[in-house]
Amino acid sequence: MVKSSQQDRFTRQLHDRVLQVWEQIHRHPFVQGIKDGSLPMERFMFYMKQDYVFLKDYAKLFALGAVKAEDTETIKWFSGLLHETLHTEMDLHRSYCKEIGIGEEELENEKATPINLAYTRYMLAASQQGSLAELVSCLLPCMWSYHEIGTMLKREAGNLSGHPYGPWIEMYASEDFGSLSRWLKDKLDEWAEGKTNQELEALQNHFLTTSRFEFMFWDMVYYGHEWPV
Numbered sequence: 001m002v003k004s005s006q007q008d009r010f011t012r013q014l015h016d017r018v019l020q021v022w023e024q025i026h027r028h029p030f031v032q033g034i035k036d037g038s039l040p041m042e043r044f045m046f047y048m049k050q051d052y053v054f055l056k057d058y059a060k061l062f063a064l065g066a067v068k069a070e071d072t073e074t075i076k077w078f079s080g081l082l083h084e085t086l087h088t089e090m091d092l093h094r095s096y097c098k099e100i101g102i103g104e105e106e107l108e109n110e111k112a113t114p115i116n117l118a119y120t121r122y123m124l125a126a127s128q129q130g131s132l133a134e135l136v137s138c139l140l141p142c143m144w145s146y147h148e149i150g151t152m153l154k155r156e157a158g159n160l161s162g163h164p165y166g167p168w169i170e171m172y173a174s175e176d177f178g179s180l181s182r183w184l185k186d187k188l189d190e191w192a193e194g195k196t197n198q199e200l201e202a203l204q205n206h207f208l209t210t211s212r213f214e215f216m217f218w219d220m221v222y223y224g225h226e227w228p229v
């Protein structure tokens with residue numbers, strides 16, 4: 001099989017399509033506040049708790065991916081992603097929370113805010129009804145944009161020793177995290193080949209929608225949007 005060049009890769013087109021949304025995420029005061037450490041810890045902990053709830057549902061997308069996959073290699077990758085999310089990534093949240101006295105029981109009982117709920121319900125519904133390519137196009141902005149943010153913050157933040165958000169930056173900038181997101185990108189490129197324009201448009205729409213949800217999630221944790229009544 002001839003590998004497509006970087007330029008005509010489907011995921012490159014997706015990236016171009018959401019560039020403005022992702023640039024606004026990079027400039028978001030929450031992300032900038034993580035970089036220079038000026039973000040109040042109280043805001044960060046609200047994010048940690050909401051993100052823990054988010055990741056519990058997000059992990060289910062990988063379980064669904066394993067159910068939908070047909071070859072053993074792909075099933076293994078999805079089960080690896082499920083494991084990494086529940087253990088490595090959520091350990092980061094457990095550890096930040098433990099430091100300020102928030103235990104696992106409190107984390108388990110945390111309830112999703114409206115944006116958080118809308119975001120995960122969108123992904124779960126689209127992934128249950130759609131193809132494996134649809135599932136990946138829904139969940140990819142989450143992995144890919146975080147690796148971009150982590151890499152940018154690590155490059156720009158300077159020395160991370162003693163930085164309050166150093167462990168967060170290190171996790172998302174890590175090569176391990178990057179390689180998981182690269183595997184998803186390669187798979188989506190492979191599965192997009194031979195799809196009709198209508199099918200490709202559906203993938204683009206999922207990618208744009210969840211990129212917008214990513215922005216809204218940052219906004220939600222920055223401004224503390226909760227249930228109005």
Ligand SMILES: Cc1ncc(CN)c(N)n1
Pocket residue numbers: 051054055141142143146214217
């Ligand atoms: C809302 C959100 N988006 C993405 C990620 C990275 N897995 C995350 N932890 N939380």
